[in-house]
Amino acid sequence: MNEVKKESKQGKIRAQSEAKILEAAQEEFILQGYKGATVQSIADRAGLPKANILYYFKNKENIYHAVLEHTLDTWDKGIGDIDPDQGPKIAIEKFIASKVRMSFQHSSSSKIYAMEIIQGAQHLKEFARTYLRRWVREKAALFQHWIDNGEMVDVDPYKLIFLIWSTTQHYADFEIQVLTVMNRAEYEEEDQEQVTAFLTDIILRGCGLK
Amino acid sequence: MNEVKKESKQGKIRAQSEAKILEAAQEEFILQGYKGATVQSIADRAGLPKANILYYFKNKENIYHAVLEHTLDTWDKGIGDIDPDQGPKIAIEKFIASKVRMSFQHSSSSKIYAMEIIQGAQHLKEFARTYLRRWVREKAALFQHWIDNGEMVDVDPYKLIFLIWSTTQHYADFEIQVLTVMNRAEYEEEDQEQVTAFLTDIILRGCGLK
DNA sequence: TGGTAACTTGACTATAAGGTTAAAATATTT
DNA sequence: AAATATTTTAACCTTATAGTCAAGTTACCA
Structure with missing residues (x-):
């Protein structure tokens, strides 16, 4: 069940942000390992402030789970x-x-x-x-x-x-x-x-x- | 150049401790990654106090280098x-x-x-x-x-x-x-x-x- | 046997990192 | 246009961790 939000501008922003975050997170997890990849480093790579990352994914482990699912x-x-x-x-x-x-x-x-x-x-x-x-x-x-x-x-x-x-x-x-x-x-x-x-x-x- | 200290009791203790530490560190680095492996966790696995680990290896990176060399x-x-x-x-x-x-x-x-x-x-x-x-x-x-x-x-x-x-x-x-x-x-x-x-x-x- | 070097260890410190909060900005709906 | 929902962000808090230190203990040696 891929939560397909209605096609609003905000829905698009969410999808785009999540995709950017996941891609950045994947690279960081590879290069630094789970513990070595910091939320800040993922944020930097994704070009977003840290708090924003934690708005889309409640915590770091959730990010990792999403990466693993992918x-x-x-x-x-x-x-x-x-x-x-x-x-x-x-x-x-x-x-x-x-x-x-x-x-x-x-x-x-x-x-x-x-x-x-x-x-x-x-x-x-x-x-x-x-x-x-x-x-x-x-x-x-x-x-x-x-x-x-x-x-x-x-x-x-x-x-x-x-x-x-x-x-x-x-x-x-x-x-x-x-x-x-x-x-x-x-x-x-x-x-x-x-x-x-x-x-x-x-x-x-x-x-x-x- | 394997620094072969003279075969004193202390020399033996050093060799034994270093071996124990390296084996413990190897396992921790595998299971937790470099950043995830803490000096404390290596110490626990080796059965030594943390400060002792840092007496034999100046810092965590040195431990990792020794593991890599092995x-x-x-x-x-x-x-x-x-x-x-x-x-x-x-x-x-x-x-x-x-x-x-x-x-x-x-x-x-x-x-x-x-x-x-x-x-x-x-x-x-x-x-x-x-x-x-x-x-x-x-x-x-x-x-x-x-x-x-x-x-x-x-x-x-x-x-x-x-x-x-x-x-x-x-x-x-x-x-x-x-x-x-x-x-x-x-x-x-x-x-x-x-x-x-x-x-x-x-x-x-x-x-x-x- | 006394002095020195090697080793052990608990307590402490500084910092980095995960996560929270609250307030502001932007978008959506009615 | 007002009301509501979503998104952005800085500042803050708490905890975990690398590394230090100083005081002690044990082994070595002259």
Whole structure:
């Protein structure tokens, strides 16, 4: 239920302000961590006075929750559903492409998510225990089905999913390391394609699908 | 230059205290982030009074630097050198095994490192720009040599290194997610072996080495 | 054994940060 | 145009935390 206020000028101001605040907060939380990101620093980045921030979000934790919610939305949209009818090759291709796209287009969300998990998943335990676990179990069953059918090599489906997650997310979470090592300032258009092509190539071959 | 104080009782006390403090600090920095980890919380975890912590390390930032130094030490030891004479298959096998071992045995170091990079590598920029970049360039040249020799499939060596890093580190950094999704309390002895076997299998095949 | 250095610790201080309040400004509605 | 609701903002309050200090204790050494 996305509270859609009536389209008044004030409603627009609220929506704009909240969006500005959330974007600023996301960056601050990434760069400084939860405790290190101050309401003042978020305010400065958003270009608003501190008290204004606390008018829209009652307190700092609420801001963080809103950022996390946005993160899970992004995760959900970016996960890329696996269609069982297309067979393993197409399924894996689409899965990889979707996750790479998400890493390159929404790297901040990926970083927030990664930090949460590394720090003990304080706010995501429930998400992992329910939603995520079911998602992985379902997709793993699909892979297992293809393996039993001889359509792909016998590899542990769980570990295969982890492999695709980790390799794709790496380009978001470790963006700075990747760029530094390659002596580049930022990702270019073609990087996303090249990464997709590389991962698809090596993983498909790894699964005996090439 | 590891200041080896003469083996007095006090020297021993210093060494023991510093070790206790660093271990406690590492955990706190992971769980709470730099700003969120308080000197008091580190003291509590180490079982020492706060003022004592600040006697051994002048201030909080020094504690963090010491933790990071230990992290880079661990990274350095765990990276696993690649021997060019053995050919790509053995090289990749050893590389993967070494990184998986590091992830399972020193997951805290991996987490500290990951958080640093995600947060902008404030303290590791220099390390990445010099040491890491050279390391990757050298290893990439080796892989390229094998590719040119037709000893393995033509894949981008840089991306191959990133792939091995990301898949292996995933089991340390995302430990909680992996365990939660698999509905397990903690890693067992055999997990490390199974992960090593899985990754070796799929990556070697992905490189046309199986 | 007396003096010095290393260590321990409770009490204290300064400051930064989250959050409140109340009053002013702006927008909306009737 | 008056009344009401929303938004903006400065000033203030409270608490938590990094770091200091000084007085004590323990170990070392001549």
